[in-house]
Amino acid sequence: MVTITALDTFDVRFPTSLAHDGSDAMNPDPDYSAAYVVLRTNSPDGLAGYGLVFTIGRGNDVQTAALAALEHFVVGRTVDGIVGDLGAFARELNGDSQLRWLGPEKGVMHMAIGAVINAAWDLASRRAGKPLWRFIADMTPEQIVDQVDFRYLTDALTPAQALEILRAAEPHKRERIAQLEAEGYPAYTTSPGWLGYSDEKMQRLARQAVEDGFRTIKLKVGLRLEDDIRRCRLARETVGPDIAIAVDANQRWDVGTAIDWLRPLEDVGLAWVEEPTSPDDVLGHAAIRHAVSPTPISTGEHGQNRVIFKQLLQAGAVDLIQIDAARVGGVNENLAILLLAARFGVRVFPHAGGVGLCELVQHLAMADFVAITGRKEDRAIEFVDHLHEHFVDPVRIEHGRYRAPTAPGFSAQMHESSIRDHLFPHGIVWSALPLAAGG
């Protein structure tokens, strides 16, 4: 009987603030970090499950403590008992009444629960010998519905409605798997757009992105309007009319400010405006969208749970949504969000970058293509070429497209040496710095 013998946690941080990589209007000096969790087993082959929460530095220790607080939910239990019913496992963690008080279903505790659930999915798909996207795709519609907690969703999506969506996809799965393996999944890139970059660097990277096959690029905005107008127009000149340009304000504006800021950008022909205001402000997004139409509005990378996504869709507040693999309650809650989006006919452009977010979220987008919507060419997964070398099964990008992962699991496993060297605050990378930037 294979059992889970340990839940190990690691506070892993990368001193990215030294190079201004990842800088935006709200986050001037992030140290990209992962609160990393491993579910170890007594299986002779070393079977384990890996998960992480992405943070940007300070507080990664708190996030790691939240992971450690979940130890008693898993240690001593059989792998069969957990991965045999991942829906029940997710409901058990999210439903724990005492932990629920700390959210409910939001913030540090919810992200920790999501990472442990993701680690259990990693374990399950490794044991099945399949990459996670394929593990999900091979489930029946009924099995997928069983993964979803419909609490608070039934006024927008019932289990029967979800089943209908999934059953419609069922006959096409085989052909879609072949298509995905042959074509990959579109990516877009944020690499040119960080606020800390000069115009020249932005243009150079934008040209490079187009040469590399990307059809959409994204720029950070929101610090100074005149800079944004200049940068967006420069980017449009640089990439020409056929490449989509999105912008990301990272929650910088109030509703009125967003409207005033976006009107002078209308002539750039933006593909979308991401996070114009607070990620909690459903009605605010609806008001902005109405005022700046036809400029498309989006949000979601900080969407705390399925209840916020439900409302964004019900209110017609967004033209498209971002999902994030490490923000909500794991694969299960992201399946709920993907099904909601499918029900409302809204496109999903997964958020990635950070540490390991590309590795994780590609699986969800691909599972959505095969088992839910059958759509991929009208959407794209974010890509930032950053920190992938620390992962055992890094993403593979070719001609601006994500190749479908083939290794078993959820691609969250990091190299032992990367973890060891970047442990905060005593890993060699941090102890070598004169002042710990994340402290």
Next chain:
Amino acid sequence: MVTITALDTFDVRFPTSLAHDGSDAMNPDPDYSAAYVVLRTNSPDGLAGYGLVFTIGRGNDVQTAALAALEHFVVGRTVDGIVGDLGAFARELNGDSQLRWLGPEKGVMHMAIGAVINAAWDLASRRAGKPLWRFIADMTPEQIVDQVDFRYLTDALTPAQALEILRAAEPHKRERIAQLEAEGYPAYTTSPGWLGYSDEKMQRLARQAVEDGFRTIKLKVGLRLEDDIRRCRLARETVGPDIAIAVDANQRWDVGTAIDWLRPLEDVGLAWVEEPTSPDDVLGHAAIRHAVSPTPISTGEHGQNRVIFKQLLQAGAVDLIQIDAARVGGVNENLAILLLAARFGVRVFPHAGGVGLCELVQHLAMADFVAITGRKEDRAIEFVDHLHEHFVDPVRIEHGRYRAPTAPGFSAQMHESSIRDHLFPHGIVWSALPLAAGG
């Protein structure tokens, strides 16, 4: 120069699950707990500031770790530097870009920030020799406006509009202070209504509540409809037509379930229905309110921040709101919420009970009466007669009314012996239990 020399934290838990005190439809076995924080100074008179986050057991260690992570914001700084501009201090903590990623402004990290901000207000009002409600009441309208972070609020409340509300109150402050000190502030009681109680115990406690002078009682509902109908009707028979009866579903229902559940309760004549569904579901509350009108709908004790309250008010989703002293970003964010409620003309019935929540929130309601709305007889502060003996300056309830606190500070300080005995897991109360219920 008085400086802050330490931020000390304590994981304090009470084994309340042993007696089913505090049981409701979502929380069957809470162990009422406090992640407790002390800002110590080098002042010769022992000046310190006290704050806490209320939790219900598991995870209180994570919450305590989040408090500890804020040490570098305060230790080594002068007391003048912090309490001289509490608005700037609150914006600094809430605006830290790296910590913000862990919410933003919600969950474990936000509650920790709120507790440290509250401890700073405690320190400020102690130093001024005033109870917190009076410390706020004695501020000018301009000073109160400076406490508020208007980010994400200006589509509903601008600084100028807030100033207008506060200036209208200014000429009446002196008379209101006298009135408050003479009359106290109405309380309502949840003591009879816990789900774990028998009908007989509920009736006995309801009769006692009326004899004690309470004009409103609250019952927990949401586990079984037939029980709720019976208990509500029994309660109505017991207290007669002149006592208000509220019910609290503690987030138990989906939107459709709430509507179906509440219709058979309509003849009870409920004063309000609290937390019918997810605290995040603004549109859901609006749909429920519309469907069950005229039964009043409320929420707020789990309202994560001012953005959710703004939307509840904008959407006309609630008839009244609860505020909680330890859920949002401290006194500053609660001032924002009180000003929003005043602007929309919605009554506030503060959430209390738990550990120290009565002690804290009474100050906010009283400050609202004196400096903001001038209203108190059409609203009430929750009261549960529970755990007050652990506080140095416990609430005083007389004839169903809160007496205005007179001791300097925010009333959050606990007795040293209470902290020591209830430290988890090694305090004497926990080490004497055969199995640590909170573990």
